[in-house]
Amino acid sequence: MGFGQFLSAPEVKLRIVTYRDIFQDSAKVTSLFGEDYEKLSAIIKLDPKDLSKLAIKEGDTLMLKNGFGKVVVKAQNSGYEKPHTGTAYMVNSPWSNVLVPEDAGGTGVPEFKDFEVLASSAKGAKVTGIREII
Amino acid sequence: MDNDNYVCTGCALLCDDIDVGLENGKVAKVHTACRKGFAFMKGCSNPLECTVDGKKTDVDSAIREAAEILRNAERPLIFGHANSSSGAQKRAIGIARKINGYIDDTSSFCQGPMVEAILEGKLKTCTLDDVRHKADVIVYWGADPANSHPRHMSRYSYFPRGKERQRGWEEDRTAICIDVRKSDTAEICGESGLYQIPVKGDVEFMDALVSALSGKIPKTSYDFDKKRLLELASILKKAKFGVIFAGLGMVYALDDREPLYRLMDKLNSVSNFHLIPMAGHYNMRGFNQILFEETGYINRVKFNGAEILHGPEYSVVEALRKKAVDAALVIGADPLTSLPRSVVRHLEEIPLITIDPCQTLTSVKAKVTIPCALVGVESGGTAVRMDGVEIGLKQIVETDRLSDEEVMIRISEAL
Ligand code: SF4
Numbered sequence: 001m002g003f004g005q006f007l008s009a010p011e012v013k014l015r016i017v018t019y020r021d022i023f024q025d026s027a028k029v030t031s032l033f034g035e036d037y038e039k040l041s042a043i044i045k046l047d048p049k050d051l052s053k054l055a056i057k058e059g060d061t062l063m064l065k066n067g068f069g070k071v072v073v074k075a076q077n078s079g080y081e082k083p084h085t086g087t088a089y090m091v092n093s094p095w096s097n098v099l100v101p102e103d104a105g106g107t108g109v110p111e112f113k114d115f116e117v118l119a120s121s122a123k124g125a126k127v128t129g130i131r132e133i134i
Numbered sequence: 135m136d137n138d139n140y141v142c143t144g145c146a147l148l149c150d151d152i153d154v155g156l157e158n159g160k161v162a163k164v165h166t167a168c169r170k171g172f173a174f175m176k177g178c179s180n181p182l183e184c185t186v187d188g189k190k191t192d193v194d195s196a197i198r199e200a201a202e203i204l205r206n207a208e209r210p211l212i213f214g215h216a217n218s219s220s221g222a223q224k225r226a227i228g229i230a231r232k233i234n235g236y237i238d239d240t241s242s243f244c245q246g247p248m249v250e251a252i253l254e255g256k257l258k259t260c261t262l263d264d265v266r267h268k269a270d271v272i273v274y275w276g277a278d279p280a281n282s283h284p285r286h287m288s289r290y291s292y293f294p295r296g297k298e299r300q301r302g303w304e305e306d307r308t309a310i311c312i313d314v315r316k317s318d319t320a321e322i323c324g325e326s327g328l329y330q331i332p333v334k335g336d337v338e339f340m341d342a343l344v345s346a347l348s349g350k351i352p353k354t355s356y357d358f359d360k361k362r363l364l365e366l367a368s369i370l371k372k373a374k375f376g377v378i379f380a381g382l383g384m385v386y387a388l389d390d391r392e393p394l395y396r397l398m399d400k401l402n403s404v405s406n407f408h409l410i411p412m413a414g415h416y417n418m419r420g421f422n423q424i425l426f427e428e429t430g431y432i433n434r435v436k437f438n439g440a441e442i443l444h445g446p447e448y449s450v451v452e453a454l455r456k457k458a459v460d461a462a463l464v465i466g467a468d469p470l471t472s473l474p475r476s477v478v479r480h481l482e483e484i485p486l487i488t489i490d491p492c493q494t495l496t497s498v499k500a501k502v503t504i505p506c507a508l509v510g511v512e513s514g515g516t517a518v519r520m521d522g523v524e525i526g527l528k529q530i531v532e533t534d535r536l537s538d539e540e541v542m543i544r545i546s547e548a549l
Contacts, residue, residue: 015333017314017315017333019278019281019315019317020278020281020282021281022168022169022170022280022281022282022284023169025170025281025282026169026170026172026173027173028471029144029170029173029174029178030173030176030178030179031178031179031180032178032180032468032471032492032493032494032495033180033493034179068474068475068476069475069476080315080316081316082316082330084315087333089315093471094470094471094475094495097471097472097473097474097475098474098475100474100475100476101474101476102455102474102476102477103455104243104451104452104455106446106447106452107446108242108243108434108446108449108450108451108452109242109243109386109449109451110243110451110473110474110477111386112243112382112386112474113333113382113383113386114333114334114386130495133475133495134470134495134498134499
């Protein structure tokens with residue numbers, strides 16, 4: 001499926017914060033190439049207002065891109081009581097690492113936990129597989 | 135350690151109370167471990183095979199090829215080590231020295247700054263056993279042990295009874311979470327225990343706490359509730375034995391360690407506070423300690439004859455970004471999983487050797503892959519827990535795979 005078809009979808013700028021998840025981490029230990037690891041990694045947790053802005057529902061796929069790469073992941077409602085429009089959460093994984101900026105300002109430490117992406121609906125598209133990432 | 139129990143190498147907590155059940159010479163049941171530890175000790179479903187250029191081969195040929203690659207390289211990199219036994223780490227440093235190579239580990243883009251400050255004596259620290267027996271105020275700062283180190287709170291930091299904390303979490307301990315979101319750990323700390331700050335708001339929060347501890351009005355540009363900050367300062371001040379668990383959220387928010395030093399100095403002038411870095415992989419801290427003893431640096435080293443070079447330019451990230459290295463040996467890590475995709479691309483352009491019990495994203499791209507035994511299950515040795523305590527690891531089951539240390543010895547000899 002070409003990416004061109006999503007050009008008309010609204011684009012929303014998001015600040016991404018990454019986190020750890022025991023279920024996803026265990027799935028990696030069991031099988032890095034397995035379905036469970038993909039299912040628990042290729043996700044983004046959004047504020048409900050951002051879901052509306054993107055004209056998508058929970059479970060729809062979303063394309064995330066910036067100057068470093070692009071991935072298709074599934075959207076989830078974060079469920080956090082405190083609103084966090086404009087900030088979204090991704091579990092630390094090869095999917096988030098596609099988008100982490102390369103330039104570490106000479107420090108040797110990339111901005112794993114704080115970077116920006118442009119998000120747009122990718123309804124109907126499949127999430128990016130781990131073998132496509134490498 | 136009780137002799138009948140084993141150690142889980144699933145994370146840097148190195149839980150030493152693990153009981154296993156064996157079936158047909160394999161670990162079939164794992165008691166007391168968490169979900170991750172259970173998965174780890176049962177072993178991966180994709181074991182690594184011994185290959186050269188994608189073709190299966192015997193260990194001797196793969197080791198010969200690996201040595202050949204390292205010998206021919208002008209600027210080789212040896213990276214990983216966080217999931218390696220201390221014995222293998224020592225050998226890796228020896229190899230890097232022999233071939234004038236770069237050597238770095240995952241702490242380079244993780245907990246390095248905290249471990250370095252501790253080893254240099256700049257931060258007061260304690261052991262997890264001290265925490266279990268004495269800690270009454272526990273601060274999880276940018277840390278979410280409920281997910282990263284699942285038994286942290288139950289074995290050491292919050293729930294257990296300790297010698298001086300007989301009434302446990304219900305009455306004897308106060309848990310505080312300082313984070314940018316309501317993590318699972320924050321849920322445990324409760325509504326009053328969570329101090330939710332904006333992304334990168336940590337430095338201002340530290341300085342505001344120093345003000346509050348000095349009796350001044352604490353101010354932040356994001357207008358954090360002053361009353362709550364003063365309440366927090368009062369809790370910290372009253373601590374008999376306080377501990378801050380520094381997570382990656384805190385580490386990545388600090389451009390330098392000065393704000394943390396200011397806070398720790400202030401805390402220790404009015405109270406009694408320690409800091410433990412939340413190292414993730416089971417022996418990252420071990421590597422840092424060994425390299426520190428040998429070179430005076432914990433990571434980011436390049437050997438150059440008798441000279442030892444050190445600095446961010448020798449970090450794995452900068453060395454790969456700048457394409458400064460022309461061959462790489464990766465052991466006990468998976469940079470293709472853990473580093474930005476754009477940074478690790480150079481690994482695909484140079485001869486790459488991977489040593490691991492399991493297939494990894496890095497091994498998929500490697501010219502030479504050498505399987506090793508799973509440390510703590512198929513081979514023994516030692517490792518260093520997140521608090522700096524050395525833990526002995528026992529072999530549980532037999533294997534025909536070489537231990538990670540044996541692989542490194544063989545490569546060193548072949549050089
Ligand atoms: S907390 Fe860490 S060391 Fe303990 S059982 Fe879980 S993975 Fe293993």
